[in-house]
Amino acid sequence: MLKIYHVRGTRSVRPIWLCYELDVPMEIEPIDFSPAFRNSPEWRAISPAGKVPAMTDGDMTMFESGAMVDYILERYGEGRLRPAPGTAESAIHHQWCWFSEATLSRPLGLRRLLKPDPERIPSVTADVEQKTRDCLAVVDQAVSDRDFLLGSEFGAADIMMGYSLQMVANLKVLDDQYPNAQAYLERLKSRDACTRAMNA
Numbered sequence: 001m002l003k004i005y006h007v008r009g010t011r012s013v014r015p016i017w018l019c020y021e022l023d024v025p026m027e028i029e030p031i032d033f034s035p036a037f038r039n040s041p042e043w044r045a046i047s048p049a050g051k052v053p054a055m056t057d058g059d060m061t062m063f064e065s066g067a068m069v070d071y072i073l074e075r076y077g078e079g080r081l082r083p084a085p086g087t088a089e090s091a092i093h094h095q096w097c098w099f100s101e102a103t104l105s106r107p108l109g110l111r112r113l114l115k116p117d118p119e120r121i122p123s124v125t126a127d128v129e130q131k132t133r134d135c136l137a138v139v140d141q142a143v144s145d146r147d148f149l150l151g152s153e154f155g156a157a158d159i160m161m162g163y164s165l166q167m168v169a170n171l172k173v174l175d176d177q178y179p180n181a182q183a184y185l186e187r188l189k190s191r192d193a194c195t196r197a198m199n200a
Contacts, residue, residue, distance in 0.1 A: 002026040002072070005046065005054040006200060007033045011065035012053030013197045017159050018069055020193035024076045028200055065163075066101050069156055081156045089150060096142075096149045096157035100164040104135040132173050139165065140178040147187060154191070162188040166198075 002019065006012040006028050019026045031052065037043055038050040047054040047063040054063045057075070062068050073082050083089035139161065142149060149157045165185045168174045174182060188194055 001057075003029055003056045004068075005029045005031050005052060007031060007052045008200065009198075010052045011163060013200070014065045014159055014163050015053060015055055015068040015072060016200055017162075017193055017197035018072050018081070018156060020196050021154075021159070021191075022072070022077055022080060024072060066097055066160060069097070069160060073156055077156075081154070081159075083150070083155075093150060093155060093157045097160045099135075099138075100157070100160040104132075104139070104161075104164045105167065106131075129173070132168065133177070136168065136174060136178045136181055139184070140181040143184040144180045148184075158188055159194075162194065 002015075002024065004012055004015050004019075004026055006016060007030070010033075016026070016028060018024075031037065031043070033052065044050055046056075046061060049063065051063065053065055053068065054061065055068045055071075056062075057071075062071065073080075083093050146152065148154050149161060162185065165174060165181060166189075169185060174185065176182070189198070
């Protein structure tokens with residue numbers, strides 16, 4: 001059985017949400033997110049960078065949320081929540097998965113670094129804000145005429161994006177300039193699997 005090492009509100013929401021959507025059995029293992037535990041040899045043996053999430057399936061261990069989503073889809077998804085491999089739709093699915101983490105989430109990490117003293121480097125702070133807003137505009141346009149990223153059908157790319165958008169919303173950047181993205185996030189949050197994962 002899958003075991004997902006979890007801290008509420010972190011990227012472990014993604015594989016947990018996917019398992020709920022697919023009705024895949026899993027064990028959620030809450031961990032202590034204190035610096036002492038994250039730097040312990042015990043945790044570093046599971047997650048070498050000391051981060052969450054981590055996941056095991058038998059003897060196999062993983063420590064990257066997007067890769068976990070791919071693995072769960074490949075091993076347990078039975079073709080659900082993703083387009084057929086090798087198709088144009090599959091390429092777009094992967095594009096949105098990567099965009100959600102590598103492009104939209106990247107400025108958020110810089111925002112955290114600057115948070116203690118945002119006035120220290122005003123030009124960097126302004127650049128980070130603009131990059132985040134540029135990414136939000138892309139998402140807002142993408143869902144302007146559809147319920148989900150690939151059209152009318154919910155998929156795993158929406159799980160990847162939904163978590164990233166919630167992080168942006170928590171930072172009060174997902175505002176009324178992006179009504180389509182706001183409505184999209186609310187559609188995602190209305191799903192039972194999302195609610196369960198967010199509250200796990």
